[in-house]
Every structure is written in C-alpha cells, then in structure tokens.
Amino acid sequence: MRCRAKSQLRPSRPQRxxxxxxxxPPRDPIAMTVRRKKLIEVSLxxxxxxxxxxxxxxxxxxxxSTLHLWWARxxxxxxxxxxxxxIVDDPSAWPEEFPTEEVQARERKRLHAIIEEMVPWKAxxxxxxxxxxxxxxxxxxxxERGDAPPxxxxxxxxxxxxxxxxxxxxxxxxxxxxxxxxAQRLGLRAHGSDLNPVAVLVSKATCEIPPKFAGTAPxxxxxxxxxxxxxxxxxxxxxxxxxxxxxxxxxxxxGHLYPKVRVTEEMADGRDDLRPYTGKxxxxxxxxWARTVASPDPMMRGAHVPLASSFVLSSKKGKRxxxxxxxxxxxxxxxxxVKTSGIGPEEVARARKGTKxxxxxxxxxxxxxxxxxxxxxxxxxxxxxxxRLMAIVVAGQxxxxxxxxxxxxxxxALSATPDFRPGQPAxxxxxxxxxxxxYGFRTFGDYFTDRQLVALTTFSDLxxxxxxxxxxxxxxxxxxPEAPRLADGGTGAEAYADAVATYLGLAVGRASDFWNGxxxxxxxxxxxxxxxxxxxxxxxWDYAESNPFSFASGNWAGTALEWIGRVVQNLAGxxxxxxxxxxxxxxxxxxxxxxxxATDPPYYDNIGYADLSDFFYVWHRRTLxxxxxxxxxxxxxxxxxxxxxxxxxxxxxEAAERxxxxxxxxxxxxxxxxxxxxxxxxxxxxxKQAEVAKEGLTSPGWATFLHAVSGAGYVIDGTWPVRxxxxxxxVSLGANALASSIVLVCRKRPDDASAxxxxxxxxxxxANLPDALKKIREGGVG
Numbered sequence: 196m197r198c199r200a201k202s203q204l205r206p207s208r209p210q211r212x213x214x215x216x217x218x219x220p221p222r223d224p225i226a227m228t229v230r231r232k233k234l235i236e237v238s239l240x241x242x243x244x245x246x247x248x249x250x251x252x253x254x255x256x257x258x259x260s261t262l263h264l265w266w267a268r269x270x271x272x273x274x275x276x277x278x279x280x281x282i283v284d285d286p287s288a289w290p291e292e293f294p295t296e297e298v299q300a301r302e303r304k305r306l307h308a309i310i311e312e313m314v315p316w317k318a319x320x321x322x323x324x325x326x327x328x329x330x331x332x333x334x335x336x337x338x339e340r341g342d343a344p345p346x347x348x349x350x351x352x353x354x355x356x357x358x359x360x361x362x363x364x365x366x367x368x369x370x371x372x373x374x375x376x377x378a379q380r381l382g383l384r385a386h387g388s389d390l391n392p393v394a395v396l397v398s399k400a401t402c403e404i405p406p407k408f409a410g411t412a413p414x415x416x417x418x419x420x421x422x423x424x425x426x427x428x429x430x431x432x433x434x435x436x437x438x439x440x441x442x443x444x445x446x447x448x449x450g451h452l453y454p455k456v457r458v459t460e461e462m463a464d465g466r467d468d469l470r471p472y473t474g475k476x477x478x479x480x481x482x483x484w485a486r487t488v489a490s491p492d493p494m495m496r497g498a499h500v501p502l503a504s505s506f507v508l509s510s511k512k513g514k515r516x517x518x519x520x521x522x523x524x525x526x527x528x529x530x531x532x533v534k535t536s537g538i539g540p541e542e543v544a545r546a547r548k549g550t551k552x553x554x555x556x557x558x559x560x561x562x563x564x565x566x567x568x569x570x571x572x573x574x575x576x577x578x579x580x581x582x583r584l585m586a587i588v589v590a591g592q593x594x595x596x597x598x599x600x601x602x603x604x605x606x607x608a609l610s611a612t613p614d615f616r617p618g619q620p621a622x623x624x625x626x627x628x629x630x631x632x633x634y635g636f637r638t639f640g641d642y643f644t645d646r647q648l649v650a651l652t653t654f655s656d657l658x659x660x661x662x663x664x665x666x667x668x669x670x671x672x673x674x675x676p677e678a679p680r681l682a683d684g685g686t687g688a689e690a691y692a693d694a695v696a697t698y699l700g701l702a703v704g705r706a707s708d709f710w711n712g713x714x715x716x717x718x719x720x721x722x723x724x725x726x727x728x729x730x731x732x733x734x735x736w737d738y739a740e741s742n743p744f745s746f747a748s749g750n751w752a753g754t755a756l757e758w759i760g761r762v763v764q765n766l767a768g769x770x771x772x773x774x775x776x777x778x779x780x781x782x783x784x785x786x787x788x789x790x791x792x793a794t795d796p797p798y799y800d801n802i803g804y805a806d807l808s809d810f811f812y813v814w815h816r817r818t819l820x821x822x823x824x825x826x827x828x829x830x831x832x833x834x835x836x837x838x839x840x841x842x843x844x845x846x847x848x849e850a851a852e853r854x855x856x857x858x859x860x861x862x863x864x865x866x867x868x869x870x871x872x873x874x875x876x877x878x879x880x881x882x883k884q885a886e887v888a889k890e891g892l893t894s895p896g897w898a899t900f901l902h903a904v905s906g907a908g909y910v911i912d913g914t915w916p917v918r919x920x921x922x923x924x925x926v927s928l929g930a931n932a933l934a935s936s937i938v939l940v941c942r943k944r945p946d947d948a949s950a951x952x953x954x955x956x957x958x959x960x961x962a963n964l965p966d967a968l969k970k971i972r973e974g975g976v977g
Contacts, residue, residue, distance in 0.1 A: 231288035231339070233875055235280035235940050236913050240307040245918040247272035247314035254316050257761040263397050263701045264708055264811070265371035266730050266802055269795050269879055269936065272314040273917045274377040277938055278364065278793055279310060279328055281877050282383075283335045292338075306331070319380065320765065322350065329353050329382040336360055339873075357382040358771065362871050365790035367780035367862065370804075372398030374793050379406070379770040386787045388778035390836055392826040393704075393808040393815060395777045400701060402773040404694050405430065405766040407686050414668040414691065431763040434698045437665055438756040441657040441699065445751070446744050449653050452611050452646055453742050455479065456589055456598060468535050468596065477589035477596065480747040481723050482608060482740040483508070483518075483716050484582045488574040492564035498527045499581055500559045502571060502736045503549035507718045508533065508586055508597045510543070516597040517546040518585050520560050529560055531585045533599045549737065557736075568632065575635030582644070584608070585737065588716070590747060595721045608740070613648035616640035617813040619831050622806055624713075624734040634734050639813045642732070647710045650743050654706060654751065655818040658699045662822070666692035682823055693822045698763060700819040702755040704811045709749040712738050722748035730802050732810065777826060779836050780862040786869035795879040796862065799855060799896030800840040805832045838862065840896075856899055863907030867943060875912060878904070878939040904941060910948070913940035 623633025678687025
C-alpha cells in the first residue's frame with residue numbers, strides 16, 4: 196500500500212558539530228537519472244552472510260566491538276555485504292551485456308562468490324579478498340560512467356578511482372561505527388553522525404582517527420622508530436606504552452589500597468590446597484562482597500545480614516569452592532569461611548541459592564526471617580545498605596585460589612577516600628524501575644565503591660598527564676608543532692597527543708564497566724564479568740571488585756588497555772579517511788548531500804541508549820573534555836531529542852509513539868533529501884525477541900517504523916532477514932533483547948507513483964508471501 200503523508204516538521208533543536216567534514220562532492224555523472232537495479236534488490240547469498248554474522252558475535256580479541264562498549268552493533272560481515280550489494284549493479288541492469296536469464300544468473304553467482312569470500316572475519320585482514328570487492332565496485336561504477344575500469348591488479352589505482360568517482364556513504368545513526376568502518380574497508384568515503392556523544396567518540400576512534408596516523412611511527416622514546424609501522428600499529432604501540440606508564444604511576448599512588456594477601460598457617464589449617472602458599476604474599480584478583488541490610492527480625496536487634504544470590508565461588512569440576520556462613524546465635528553474628536573439598540551435590544545446590552528464597556525475597560541468615568526486595572530497597576534508599584567481604588580470589592600457580600575474608604583486607608578497602616564522585620542523577624537499576632525500586636542508586640557515583648572511585652579518578656587524571664608526555668615526545672620526534680588539535684582536524688603533534696589520550700580515555704571507560712559495584716564473579720569461568728552483560732544496569736546483590744594491578748580479568752593492563760591496543764593494531768591498513776560528527780538526524784542541519792545512505796536507526800522502544808551511555812559519559816567527560824570540548828559540553832548525554840519511544844520521557848505511551856513517529860519521519864525525510872537517486876537506501880530494523888515470539892512481525896514498533904518509511908517518500912523495494920544476534924545471550928532474560936534484523940531496501944517513490952487499495956495490497960501480499968518466507972528459511976533466519 197503506497198500512500199503519501201504530509202511532512203510534519205519538528206521544532207528546531209540545538210545543533211552540535213565537533214569536526215569539520217569534507218565538503219559535499221560536486222555533482223557526479225554517477226548521480227544518474229537511470230535507476231539501475233542493484234544486486235541487493237535482486238539477490239543475496241543469505242546463508243553465507245548469516246553464518247559469518249553469527250560467527251562474528253563470538254570473536255573478541257581485535258574486533259572493533261571490543262574497543263568500547265556500544266549496544267546493538269550490527270555485524271561487520273552484514274554491513275560489508277549489504278554495502279557491496281547496495282552499490283554494485285545486478286546483471287539484469289545491463290541486458291546488453293547479460294542478455295539472457297542464464298547469463299545473468301551466472302554473473303550473479305560470480306558476484307555472490309565475492310561476497311561469500313569477503314564476509315568471514317578472517318577476510319577483513321586479507322587485502323587480496325577485500326581488493327577484489329573494491330575492484331568490483333569500481334568496475335560497476337565505471338560501467339555506468341562509460342569509463343575503462345582501473346587496473347584490477349593495481350590496488351592504489353582502484354582506491355584512487357573510488358575516491359574520485361564513488362559516492363560517499365552516509366550513516367546518520369552510526370552508533371559504534373560498523374557501517375562507516377565497512378564503507379572505509381571497501382574503499383569508499385565514509386561519513387557518520389550520531390546524537391549520542393559516546394557513540395560519536397567510539398566511531399571516531401574506530402573510523403576517523405586511525406587513518407589520520409596510518410604509517411606513523413611511535414613517538415615513545417624507548418621504541419625504535421625505524422622500520423615499518425604499517426597501518427595504525429605505531430599508534431597502537433604508543434597507546435600501550437603510555438598506558439603502561441599510567442598503570443605503573445597509578446600503582447605508585449594508590450597501590451596501598453590494593454595489598455597482597457599473605458597466606459597464614461591459620462588459613463591453611465584444614466586446607467591442603469593452601470599448603471604450598473603458606474607464608475607467601477599472593478596478588479588479589481578480586482574481592483567478593485555481599486550487600487547487607489539490618490535484619491527485619493526485631494530479635495536480631497539491627498544486626499546486618501547478607502543479601503547473597505549465591506555462595507558458589509567455583510563450579511568447575513574438581514575445583515569446586517563455596518562460601519560457608521558460620522552462625523553464632525548467641526552473639527547474633529556470623530563469619531564467612533571458604534570450603535574447597537568434600538563438597539557434595541546437595542551442598543552445592545544449597546550454596547547456589549545463597550540467602551535468596553525466591554525471585555522477590557531473601558532470608559535472614561541469623562533467624563530465617565524473610566527479607567523482601569521492597570524492604571531492601573527502603574534500606575538502600577535510606578542510606579543504610581552496606582557491604583561485607585565474603586571471600587578473596589588470589590592468583591596461585593596457574594590457578595585461582597579462594598581465601599576467606601580478613602579484617603585487614605576489609606578495613607583497607609573501606610578506608611579509601613575519593614575526592615571525586617559523579618553527582619549526575621541516575622535512573623537506578625533499570626531492571627527494577629518498573630517496580631519503582633532504585634536501591635539507592637540516585638547518582639552515577641552510587642554505582643561505585645569508594646575504592647573504585649579512587650582508582651577511576653586516578654587513572655582519569657593520569658590520562659591528561661600522559662597526554663602531556665606524548666606531546667613532548669611527539670615534538671621531540673619532529674611532528675608539526677603548529678598544526679591544529681585533533682578536534683579541529685589536525686594531524687600534528689597536538690593532534691597526535693589528543694589521539695593517544697582519546698584511546699586512553701576510552702580505556703578508562705572500559706575499566707569503569709568492570710570497576711563498579713554491579714560487576715559479578717563468574718564461578719564457571721573464574722573471572723570478573725563486566726556490569727553490562729545485558730542492555731540494562733541490573734541490581735547485583737553480591738559483586739566482584741577487581742584489582743586494577745593484577746594480571747587477571749578486570750585489570751588495567753589487560754582488560755582495559757590491551758583490548759584497545761589490539762583493535763587499533765588491526766585498523767587503518769588501507770582504510771580511506773572518514774568523518775564522524777555529532778548531529779541530530781532529525782534536525783535541520785542537512786545530511787551529506789548526494790550520498791549513499793545506509794543506516795541502523797534506533798528501534799522504537801527497545802534500547803534507551805542515552806540513559807545507558809551516561810554510565811560512561813560521566814567518566815569520558817571528566818577525562819576527555821579538554822580534548823573534545825564540543826562533545827562533552829553537556830552534563831549528561833542529550834535525551835530529549837533521542838529517537839526512542841520511552842514513555843517516562845514523554846508523558847505516556849501514546850505521546851512517546853507520536854514523538855517517535857514524528858522524529859523518525861523527519862529523519863527519514865532528511866535521508867530522502869540527502870540520498871542520491873542512483874542508489875537505494877538500506878535501513879536495518881532489529882526485532883526484540885519478545886516481539887518475534889509473541890507478535891510475529893506485526894509489532895507496534897515494526898508497524899510504526901514502516902509507516903514512517905512510507906511517509907518519508909520511500910518505496911520498500913526489498914527486505915532481507917539478517918541474523919545479527921547470538922541465540923544464547925544473557926540479554927535473552929530481558930524483554931528488550933534483540934533477535935534478528937530486517938534490512939529494508941528502499942527507493943525514492945516517484946512523483947507519479949500510483950496508489951492501491953488495502954484490498955489489492957492484501958491480495959498482493961498473499962501472492963508474494965510464500966516466496967518471501969521461503970527466502971527467509973533459506974537464509975537460515977526463520
């Protein structure tokens with residue numbers, strides 16, 4: 196059903212822009228009047244794309260998604276394949292060259308083979324494979340222009356041709372930067388924008404910064420600057436070197452707050468596993484704490500008791516360990532000990548329950564009295580919730596060793612006195628907001644222990660100090676002293692110091708995901724798990740406090756720094772330049788003109804990015820405000836303009852839906868104005884698991900989005916199901932878990948397009964639906 200809707204302009208919004216973009220390219224013959232069918236409008240090798248996309252979700256080290264957390268990223272494999280097929284002509288578009296269906300099918304199969312070869316993760320580092328894809332894009336463009344294509348064996352000539360003649364790719368909802376990154380990889384000019392400052396910074400670090408310093412040798416004085424420093428490997432080396440200096444300097448300043456544990460004879464009594472360590476000082480990996488509240492039983496006279504969801508420390512076969520609370524009823528007290536041998540199945544089952552009775556309550560370990568969540572919430576909001584150390588995890592000889600708490604270790608942790616505490620208001624624990632419970636998390640500072648605040652503040656301060664060291668060394672290495680800073684487009688000494696500081700600041704952001712009171716201990720794997728294992732801030736009753744100076748999960752050098760170093764190391768091989776700016780896609784500032792639009796917009800009411808990103812924003816702002824003043828001028832990330840239908844922001848469900856419709860409609864109209872006529876627009880739409888399970892593909896979000904697409908003047912020319920989420924994910928526990936995506940292929944609706952009745956539309960749908968469902972099943976999505 197094709198209908199035309201009146202444009203509904205939204206009130207103007209304050210615009211924000213931090214980085215100058217390339218000027219709009221002059222009108223090119225490729226912005227053609229002939230609409231030739233593109234490969235994506237006819238056929239895709241869905242099985243290969245979906246298999247690579249699903250596999251990619253399990254790849255960690257060096258993958259751009261591990262640079263810094265951003266939610267609901269699209270797989271690079273899917274973005275790469277969609278962009279390629281969006282630009283390359285389908286053989287049927289050239290009947291003079293491919294006159295029969297048989298010849299067209301053979302050519303289509305060849306193009307599919309190129310996609311199938313380039314979508315696996317290993318292909319991202321294979322210049323031969325990616326080079327074939329670039330050449331095919333150049334060849335398709337040259338055919339339309341009437342040019343001779345560049346030499347297939349001359350990679351530089353192909354890239355030059357694409358830079359001169361290929362339309363730029365524009366993603367106005369760039370998020371973590373997957374689409375701009377893959378546009379770069381394919382040799383295309385990439386332009387990304389997003390309203391959220393955290394997304395903008397992550398995308399800049401992924402797409403914009405590495406190519407600026409490709410081939411640049413490290414400036415650290417202890418590094419040999421001679422020899423080849425391909426891609427961004429020199430930048431990555433400096434990130435590691437100055438990050439290690441930060442770690443050493445931080446340990447000198449606050450290391451006393453993270454002491455080692457000496458294994459005493461008393462600890463080893465009855466613990467054969469501790470005998471080899473008696474008298475030795477062992478490095479702590481994590482301190483495991485339980486939140487406590489005063490027992491509601493009046494007979495306990497206000498004694499604080501633990502709210503523990505589990506007492507299991509290690510569930511590994513042959514290495515089981517549990518916390519055992521020993522009760523002294525006479526004094527209304529208890530102590531924690533650790534048991535590592537003779538643990539039977541029944542004891543493990545009891546330990547798994549902790550002090551939890553049901554989904555809504557705990558029990559008092561002293562009297563067995565119930566402790567409802569509502570009571571715990573009241574105590575927390577009154578400032579009476581505390582924490583008590585349950586166990587200490589230390590590094591043994593190639594194994595984890597579990598120790599009981601000591602008074603000295605607990606007192607040391609509680610002695611920390613932070614001089615900075617983020618005071619910006621928070622929304623509590625997102626998963627509990629529906630019940631009206633926030634458990635005392637009123638500001639972002641409340642998510643962290645005092646010792647964690649001291650650590651994060653120290654590392655945050657050291658980023659600025661490290662930047663000054665980088666600047667001095669960059670000047671000594673001969674980099675331009677007069678060039679502008681990074682935010683102003685510079686590539687000299689100041690800009691390079693800003694670049695290193697940016698990645699070190701992102702490392703502080705990564706650290707904050709682990710150094711908070713909502714991180715957990717994974718008893719199955721023996722490691723600290725970060726807070727955002729789902730797209731929310733959950734309430735964690737027993738949490739793990741990482742040691743920044745250990746050599747295990749949750750530390751600075753490995754968990755924060757090295758993950759970023761590996762990502763940067765892999766970037767910028769022959770990537771083209773990119774520009775990423777902060778911009779409201781539904782605002783009045785125009786998007787990049789005559790561009791190929793590919794985007795992954797917000798999903799109705801699925802994820803409130805702004806609320807989630809504030810967790811990181813408060814630390815980014817403190818650390819990097821001098822480097823990126825335009826991005827971090829606000830106290831928190833902008834929310835009023837965020838295109839998500841959140842009832843609590845807009846005064847109810849109907850108002851939220853209206854806001855989304857108007858805003859998304861305006862954003863799509865802006866895309867319609869910016870997009871070049873010669874190429875379709877591709878739009879990703881992700882479904883919640885709850886939508887797919889309960890409503891099929893008829894959810895309000897889907898219907899609202901399709902209405903906005905139609906109202907913006909687009910015709911949906913095709914849809915492709917892409918598996919973009921792992922099937923076994925922690926977020927499957929939540930209603931907002933994303934399932935798979937539909938890639939909409941849209942064309943601008945001709946001015947003389949005819950309309951059909953609803954009856955005709957339904958008849959057409961019934962006629963075409965069987966083939967569409969068959970394609971979905973063949974693609975491995977249905």
